[in-house]
Amino acid sequence: MTAVARLTDVTMRFREHTALDQVDVALEQGSITGLLGRNGAGKTTMLQVLTGHRVPTSGVVEVFGAAPYENDAVLRRISFIKEGQRHPDHFRVRDALTAAARTLPSWDGDLAGSLVREFDLPAGRKIKKLSRGMNSAVGITIGLASRAPVTLFDEPYLGLDAVARRLFYDRLLADHAEHPRTIVLSTHLIEEISDLLEHIRLIDRGRIRLDADAPSLRGSAVTVTGDGERVAAFADRHELIRTESVGRQSRAVVRLVENGHPDDPSAMGLSWEPASLQQLVVAMSLPTQGAAARVPADLEGVPR
Numbered sequence: 001m002t003a004v005a006r007l008t009d010v011t012m013r014f015r016e017h018t019a020l021d022q023v024d025v026a027l028e029q030g031s032i033t034g035l036l037g038r039n040g041a042g043k044t045t046m047l048q049v050l051t052g053h054r055v056p057t058s059g060v061v062e063v064f065g066a067a068p069y070e071n072d073a074v075l076r077r078i079s080f081i082k083e084g085q086r087h088p089d090h091f092r093v094r095d096a097l098t099a100a101a102r103t104l105p106s107w108d109g110d111l112a113g114s115l116v117r118e119f120d121l122p123a124g125r126k127i128k129k130l131s132r133g134m135n136s137a138v139g140i141t142i143g144l145a146s147r148a149p150v151t152l153f154d155e156p157y158l159g160l161d162a163v164a165r166r167l168f169y170d171r172l173l174a175d176h177a178e179h180p181r182t183i184v185l186s187t188h189l190i191e192e193i194s195d196l197l198e199h200i201r202l203i204d205r206g207r208i209r210l211d212a213d214a215p216s217l218r219g220s221a222v223t224v225t226g227d228g229e230r231v232a233a234f235a236d237r238h239e240l241i242r243t244e245s246v247g248r249q250s251r252a253v254v255r256l257v258e259n260g261h262p263d264d265p266s267a268m269g270l271s272w273e274p275a276s277l278q279q280l281v282v283a284m285s286l287p288t289q290g291a292a293a294r295v296p297a298d299l300e301g302v303p304r
């Protein structure tokens, strides 16, 4: 694997809060990665560190083999599209595209033009007058037309309708096939984009909880339901992600471990179904039962 970007033992603290906690990540050249995680998990912070918008408290950040912070040679090869991107007040859609074309050397004007048409963007309208979805479409147009070797989308589709989101996914895949580059999509819409992804990273409270190839992850987990002891016995042979019990019945999300012999939950009297990527990621991100019951220290004293 050739990594174009790498975080090594990166920690980012904001006063007492640790947003990234000893993160090790390598982005493979030409890959499309989904960066998943709950609100506040650390996704944006990770992208900010990768793009030199923040310098981590400790650890090493390398993009194209160099530190990105204030490094123009590196930053010109990165396109970072974030929600609510700010533009000068007087900027019209075409000004934002012109500015992007000037700073991003791999810019493709024809692609930008066809995306503007497909998203039905009014090129002469001021950005601050656009709807939320149109604003997202401007960001997506810039991200795709940038053809930047590293393109990072931070929840790029706020307000985008289902048709526009489909358009985005289709154009992303088609353009990536012709012009492979490293793409990261931070998102909550796991199921919707799971077919696009080659790699999945789940971040949870600043730590990488899952770092896997999407194909190997698909079909790697099941939800089993039945007698609690049998569910526990099945889960023991694999990796238990999360379990819930009512009386003697349990329901568990279990990641299957290759253990040399086929393991059929039905043979143990359990009903089962494949867990979707979304079910797996949600099960991995939910707080542990004990933690959910605890009141956070900084909420002590808040009236309940």
Ligand SMILES: Nc1ncnc2c1ncn2[C@@H]1O[C@H](COP(=O)(O)OP(=O)(O)OP(=O)(O)O)[C@@H](O)[C@H]1O
Pocket (backbone or CB within 6 Å): 014, 017, 018, 019, 037, 038, 039, 040, 041, 042, 043, 044, 045, 046
């Ligand atoms: N400048 C800052 N000062 C203090 N805390 C911050 C700052 N920036 C981020 N944080 C905290 O760091 C944590 C991670 O934030 P981050 O924006 O990276 O999360 P996220 O995964 O992108 O969340 P979301 O999906 O809600 O956008 C959060 O707890 C957030 O409050």
